[in-house]
Amino acid sequence: MDRPRRLVLVTAVLALVTAACGSSAAPAWTFGPAANTPVGQPAASSAPVASPDAATVSTGGTIAIEAFDLGFKPAAISVPAAGTYTVSFTNTGTTTHDVTFADGTKLTAEAGKTVSGQIAVPATGVSFICSIPGHEQAGMAGQVAVAGGTAASGTMPGMGETPASAAPVAAGPVADPNAPKYILRDATAPAVMEGTVHDIELPIIEKDVTVADGFVVHAWTFGGTVPGPTLRVHLGDTLRVHLTNQGQMSHSIDFHASLTAMNHQMVEIKPGETFTYEFKAEYAGVWMYHCGTAPALHHIANGMFGMVIVEPKGGLPKVDNEFAFVQSEWYLGAQGAPADYAKANQTAPSPDFVVFNGIANQYKDNPVAVTTGGRVRVFVLDAGPSVDSSYHVVGTIFDQVTKEGVQLVRGNAGGWGSQAVDLAPAQGAIVEFTPPEDGMYPFVTHAFNFVTHGALGIFVAGDGDPGN
Numbered sequence: 001m002d003r004p005r006r007l008v009l010v011t012a013v014l015a016l017v018t019a020a021c022g023s024s025a026a027p028a029w030t031f032g033p034a035a036n037t038p039v040g041q042p043a044a045s046s047a048p049v050a051s052p053d054a055a056t057v058s059t060g061g062t063i064a065i066e067a068f069d070l071g072f073k074p075a076a077i078s079v080p081a082a083g084t085y086t087v088s089f090t091n092t093g094t095t096t097h098d099v100t101f102a103d104g105t106k107l108t109a110e111a112g113k114t115v116s117g118q119i120a121v122p123a124t125g126v127s128f129i130c131s132i133p134g135h136e137q138a139g140m141a142g143q144v145a146v147a148g149g150t151a152a153s154g155t156m157p158g159m160g161e162t163p164a165s166a167a168p169v170a171a172g173p174v175a176d177p178n179a180p181k182y183i184l185r186d187a188t189a190p191a192v193m194e195g196t197v198h199d200i201e202l203p204i205i206e207k208d209v210t211v212a213d214g215f216v217v218h219a220w221t222f223g224g225t226v227p228g229p230t231l232r233v234h235l236g237d238t239l240r241v242h243l244t245n246q247g248q249m250s251h252s253i254d255f256h257a258s259l260t261a262m263n264h265q266m267v268e269i270k271p272g273e274t275f276t277y278e279f280k281a282e283y284a285g286v287w288m289y290h291c292g293t294a295p296a297l298h299h300i301a302n303g304m305f306g307m308v309i310v311e312p313k314g315g316l317p318k319v320d321n322e323f324a325f326v327q328s329e330w331y332l333g334a335q336g337a338p339a340d341y342a343k344a345n346q347t348a349p350s351p352d353f354v355v356f357n358g359i360a361n362q363y364k365d366n367p368v369a370v371t372t373g374g375r376v377r378v379f380v381l382d383a384g385p386s387v388d389s390s391y392h393v394v395g396t397i398f399d400q401v402t403k404e405g406v407q408l409v410r411g412n413a414g415g416w417g418s419q420a421v422d423l424a425p426a427q428g429a430i431v432e433f434t435p436p437e438d439g440m441y442p443f444v445t446h447a448f449n450f451v452t453h454g455a456l457g458i459f460v461a462g463d464g465d466p467g468n
């Protein structure tokens with residue numbers, strides 16, 4: 001290898017190491033954190049829309065509002081005159097909801113509970129939403145109108161008239177050159193855990209995460225990273241996952257590797273609460289875990305997912321290199337804000353970034369070393385929330401594939417091979433290949449419109465130069 005080439009590679013390796021250590025102090029960046037863009041105040045610009053789900057309250061009566069997952073009943077309420085009314089707010093949903101009026105009055109009810117309070121209804125009426133992130137966009141919006149009055153300009157569309165998927169989609173933010181540098185995710189697959197019973201601490205943490213050069217999301221995470229940690233166990237092991245919700249809103253967890261009733265373990269974990277989700281890994285595979293709190297689309301789109309590897313009976317044979325890649329999408333809101341629910345909820349998804357292990361292009365900028373002529377094993381999961389993956393490694397052929405329990409076996413009698421593994425959201429696979437010579441082997445989803453949106457990494461075999 002000539003000297004300049006070697007220098008380039010050394011520089012790349014150094015960059016990888018320093019990025020992994022997160023060494024440099026974060027520069028000040030110009031856009032404020034999520035706290036500067038609070039949720040919970042109804043928008044002031046939407047035009048009023050009548051709802052078929054309407055109710056009229058008599059003079060001196062009580063305004064009764066029911067919250068369900070995800071909407072209000074009724075969403076349009078008429079009162080005879082301006083004045084102060086008692087509100088009885090009942091939550092028949094499975095997760096905490098609130099009713100937040102345009103003047104800031106807020107009543108919060110846990111699942112199955114009723115709370116009451118008072119609201120001063122002006123002559124122009126008052127709009128209300130659920131202020132929990134994603135809930136308004138999913139349809140939790142309504143309005144109290146005064147009979148004969150003029151609707152205020154600050155009213156909102158009622159549920160049923162404006163489907164969330166038809167809501168206007170925000171333009172993506174502009175890259176901020178002063179945003180904190182992303183923290184490179186080590187692509188190496190973890191070793192299988194020792195023993196047969198595993199107590200795993202998995203705190204739920206809401207924090208700012210740099211998801212691409214110049215772009216910061218106020219993500220919701222398992223364990224403080226997107227994706228959450230990869231958990232690797234033997235078939236038949238018991239996992240006791242201890243969750244502590246350190247965030248500001250309710251979350252939950254759903255392990256696809258488990259067998260359990262939804263209302264047994266996929267329960268709401270309120271801020272400050274702890275919960276232990278216990279299951280036995282009875283089937284081998286590459287499994288997804290994710291938050292299932294409504295709207296699950298928003299919680300997954302904002303970072304709450306990860307991979308569980310359950311090794312098959314007898315374990316996997318040792319190979320030279322092992323990696324874990326989770327493909328997912330980012331639908332950006334404002335800088336430092338959570339992912340944009342309306343954008344994620346389009347029926348034709350148009351993500352800002354499609355990424356491996358949470359960050360656009362991180363393994364293009366920091367190539368991953370593999371052994372020439374060695375066996376490389378990749379655990380790959382498509383976490384979505386909505387886009388498929390066609391995982392392909394340029395210049396290689398997969399000679400061993402296990403996808404959702406179906407196997408292509410190396411050395412099979414017909415001589416069959418595989419070029420790409422197709423994964424719908426929530427599907428996982430194990431692929432194996434051998435880099436035949438020193439050189440570069442890019443890995444992508446072979447839907448190339450997403451390669452230009454961050455779904456690109458590079459394996460470097462040997463010194464990266466096939467010419468020597």
Ligand SMILES: [Cu+2]
Nearest residue numbers: 251291293299
């Ligand atoms: Cu969540």
